[in-house]
Amino acid sequence: MDQIFTSGDEAFRREVADFVASEYPQYLREKTASNEEYSREDYMTWMRILAKKDWLGSSWPKEYGGTGWTLTQRHIFREVLENADTIRIFSMGVSMCGPVIQRFGTAEQKARFLPPIVRAETWWCQGFSEPGAGSDLASLRTTAERFRGDDGKDYYRVNGQKTWTTYAQHADWGFFLVRTDTMAKKQEGISFLLIDMKSPGLTVRPIETLGGDLEVNEVWLDDVIVPVENRIHDENKGWTCAKYLLQHERSNLAEVSRSKNRIRKLRALASEQRDAHGDPLIDVPAFRRQIAQLEIELMALEVSDLRALAATTSGQDATPLLSALKTKGTRIAQRAAELIMDAAGPQGLIDHEGKPPSADGGMAGPRGGRRAADTYLNMRKASIYGGSNEIQMEIIAKRGLEL
């Protein structure tokens, strides 16, 4: 392996870049440049554009309406989008639930749920974590009790509470882990259910987080009735689905392109900002060295990311490497947000209270530094979600080193 990308890859890269350049909405560019919060419609707008091009299912096989791209193409696609600083494809349907349905779903389930996901018609959220089940996910307590309805069909009655449910307020559907056998060992009594978020008895309550964002929610389930046909895989086989899904989730957590993008912003901001002597911050050796350190770590992370993708695709067990990737990737992402906050200075502390900051300079300072503190605070989540970094260390110790 002397070269990572071929000339065919470069042609594909240009094709994607041309598409983004001509089709990405200008209003979203403006929002991004000022670090404004995005609405549901912002996310959906871009996903619909991609869906129309048949590119939303970038990681899906063709038979399900995906692109059927190679892992290299998928990597390039993600990289080009991130380089162009596009709003992220926030689709737990595409990245998480879809692959589980493809792997474990019935023909009917595939026909019913997959097309609306890949056409950007439904928004999905993930109902896994509970107040008493965070990193120790298998200790979850939400129950699903099976019963025969008056119509003669089988249903589950779901009761419990989920938490940290990202964008539940936007979601049409949720994929939930629920306990269908309370007597079994903890991993063995869990099932994977698809639940309509408009179901009676289901309540979503937002949780305001560090940085002031409203991304995550509590979801209360009070006698929520779910048809048995909405269960993916066999009863009590939900943990198998979850493990499959979490592996997909972890493989995206390196966030290489996003960190590259953050560093690009950091450099632009550090070129605009001056230190107390009036020198551009980026020319201050100590600050520059910190950027260099981060860039160097990111270069290696990118190769690790490609290695993990290649290993996963060829069916190798890359679990310890994925854990290393998640840990390292989130450290880098957090560090980038921290350096942007440092470069932004006091103006990065202004609370815009949900109002878009004005596009010109003024008291808000350079656009690249807006809400820098909010972003830094928000990014603390990265070492907690997706299996906290301490859990990743446990996985490496157990699975990688057999300790």
Add this chain to the structure above:
Amino acid sequence: MNFDYSDEQNMLREALAAFLRDRFPFEKRRETVKTAEGVDPGIWQAFATELGLLAAPFPEAMGGFGDGATGNRIIMEEMGKALSLEPWLESIVMAPPLLIGSTPAADQAVQAVIAGEGIVIPAMNWPVVAPGGINALVARPFDEGFTLSGHVQLVRHAARATQFLVAADLGGASGLALFLVPADLPGISREDAKLVDGGRCADIHFENVVVPAEAMIARGEDAASRVSASFDAGVAALCAECLGIQRMLLQWTVDYSKQRKQFGKAIGEFQALQHRMAEMFIKVEESFSATIMAAASLSAPAESRAKSVSAAKVLIDQASRFVGEAAVQIHGGMGMSKELPVADYFTRQIAIAHQLGSTEYHFQRYEAASFAA
């Protein structure tokens, strides 16, 4: 995109690993470094004849196997695992980019290297910065040729060289030139020394060494670009060696932690140590990726090559410091003793951090490439 080795590459790697386990086990290394020469010439001879290894990275047109940078990466990683004392880095990785295609004599020298008949050691004060700097010899016209004068420091494997490759300043606007000279020419003297990692080196003094005009194999831009290609290939290979060392240190540390008992249980059951070893794992994986990146960049244009290679060296030096220190720490008192190989492997890592440019040098070189206006 494929990170797996080909069948041939796997065979190469297994053959070398088996050979080193058999003929150069750790006890053998301990004995060898204590001898006066610090080397067992039989190993290199076996590389040439028994294994046919010396041809591996060279293009098929030159009689090689065409494994290129990946071949060198594989071989250097195995050399690292065995803490080899052979001049692979110097004679197989770094000399050829300076020699190939320059003059017929230089190409003959490469053929002699492949055949195991010659060892060509680049005798330069790395990093070679620029003509007029402190790092080059001085070449003065003499008769039909030149005289070379100056001093090169701490050249590894100098005593084994059949020929030296030196960089000399031609003076004025003429710039840098490369000379290929027999190691035993009159006027060349060596002051030998042993390094902490057991390797042998020498300061080499050139006092009006008379060489013919044909000894000059490259000059000006050509010489400078050959020097930077050689340097980058060398750094990339050194990274692979260091990766091999890290892998052994991690493996031994994990094994030791499972077997060493304190307070009634294996120390590897303590979470503080598990997480430290998990962190070592992360660093080793990072180093592996950096090594792949460095080797892959060798076919790229000079500037991006320099950037990738120097980034890799910075990261690997940092990772090695962490992995080595943690290995010693977790081995406890045994880590301090010379009874285990941990001591020797850690020491070699320390030496690598000062070989072919310090961590600080590579940071600056990275920054020069990355922050260019």
